[in-house]
Amino acid sequence: PATAAPAAPVKDFRKNPFPAELKERVLLNGEGSAKETMHLEIDLDGSGLTYEAGDALAVIPHNAKDVVEDILETTGLDRNAIVTLKDGDYTLEEALTSKLDVTGISLPVLNRYYALSQNKELDDLLKPENKKLLQDYLYGRELIDVLHQFRATDITADSLVSIMRKMPPRLYSIASSPKAHDGEVHLTVGVVRYDAHGRKRKGVCSTYLADRIEEGEKVDIFVTPNKHFKVPANPDAPLIMVGPGTGIAPFRAFIEERQATEAKGKNWLIFGDQHYLTDFLYQTEWQGYLADGVLTKLDVAFSRDQKEKVYVQDRIRENAKELFAWLEKGASFCVCGDASRMAL
Numbered sequence: 001p002a003t004a005a006p007a008a009p010v011k012d013f014r015k016n017p018f019p020a021e022l023k024e025r026v027l028l029n030g031e032g033s034a035k036e037t038m039h040l041e042i043d044l045d046g047s048g049l050t051y052e053a054g055d056a057l058a059v060i061p062h063n064a065k066d067v068v069e070d071i072l073e074t075t076g077l078d079r080n081a082i083v084t085l086k087d088g089d090y091t092l093e094e095a096l097t098s099k100l101d102v103t104g105i106s107l108p109v110l111n112r113y114y115a116l117s118q119n120k121e122l123d124d125l126l127k128p129e130n131k132k133l134l135q136d137y138l139y140g141r142e143l144i145d146v147l148h149q150f151r152a153t154d155i156t157a158d159s160l161v162s163i164m165r166k167m168p169p170r171l172y173s174i175a176s177s178p179k180a181h182d183g184e185v186h187l188t189v190g191v192v193r194y195d196a197h198g199r200k201r202k203g204v205c206s207t208y209l210a211d212r213i214e215e216g217e218k219v220d221i222f223v224t225p226n227k228h229f230k231v232p233a234n235p236d237a238p239l240i241m242v243g244p245g246t247g248i249a250p251f252r253a254f255i256e257e258r259q260a261t262e263a264k265g266k267n268w269l270i271f272g273d274q275h276y277l278t279d280f281l282y283q284t285e286w287q288g289y290l291a292d293g294v295l296t297k298l299d300v301a302f303s304r305d306q307k308e309k310v311y312v313q314d315r316i317r318e319n320a321k322e323l324f325a326w327l328e329k330g331a332s333f334c335v336c337g338d339a340s341r342m343a344l
Helices: 065-075 092-099 107-117 120-125 128-138 143-149 157-162 204-212 245-260 283-292 312-318 320-328
Strands: 018-027 037-043 056-060 082-085 088-091 170-173 184-190 193-196 199-202 218-224 239-244 267-273 297-302 332-335
Touching: 018 204, 037 204, 056 184, 056 204, 065 092, 065 143, 082 092, 082 157, 088 092, 092 157, 107 120, 107 143, 107 157, 120 128, 170 184, 170 204, 170 245, 184 204, 184 245, 199 204, 239 245, 239 312, 239 320, 245 267, 245 283, 245 332, 267 283, 267 312, 297 312, 312 320
Parallel strands: 239 267, 239 332, 267 297
Antiparallel strands: 018 037, 018 218, 037 184, 056 170, 056 218, 082 088, 193 199
């Protein structure tokens, strides 16, 4: 009898992310916006990666050069010193740039640093009775603040890297359907920049994607499936999508999917951001879907365009009767965004 061929081994992309080319990066916000939102198109050619609308893309960033330089300068360590990590040996500069989380601070990080520094002031901060003080200290600060404030006199390159965790991937909702963009994956990324405690801060991954990778260069990625966030299995079922800001990303993928599969179910998008003129992400696409009838209903909430701030939850309340009618007809209700800022 014929024997089945052995299955090809499934590549573990988490352990071996795929270096994918950044094909295109477009700023979605208009001039004068307080926000910086990037649309990114990434080439999957030759990767073997597959995804579905609703999945997330994991990106493994590199740290900013100025952040790494600040750590090297503060500690006085040799950038070319060899350090040993779980996956091999690197120069200290390489490890700080692409292997380690050099910004995040947590209780385990602080405890490991205290064991190294034996700093009395840090010891006081870590005492159980000072829990509130510690929480206040952690807010808006990064590892560089700890290195500055609680000096360690005999720190070595190996001991420095031992207090840090491995660089964690950042997950972004995928903003494309593979049925609409074969061999590509799209992202919608809000770039994080702010000032805190006298320093300019920046989101590690968002500024990596916005500033430190050029079109044509490679970024390490893998797909994280999301079984519980999908386009309705029934193509005739109505779909209600609530996506403020970059929460719009998966719904761009959902609508592309519904159009590609010629799903007959009605689609309703509720989108919110700061200003109509500068922050209506993918505006021409949504208006095209409305004109084509792919999008049945579009409600928007631009919070800063009038005296009284208006948010997506206000549009939901205003449309409560119709929304309930859609739900009665079996509509899926999907929300994507910052839950802490969007509580109903």
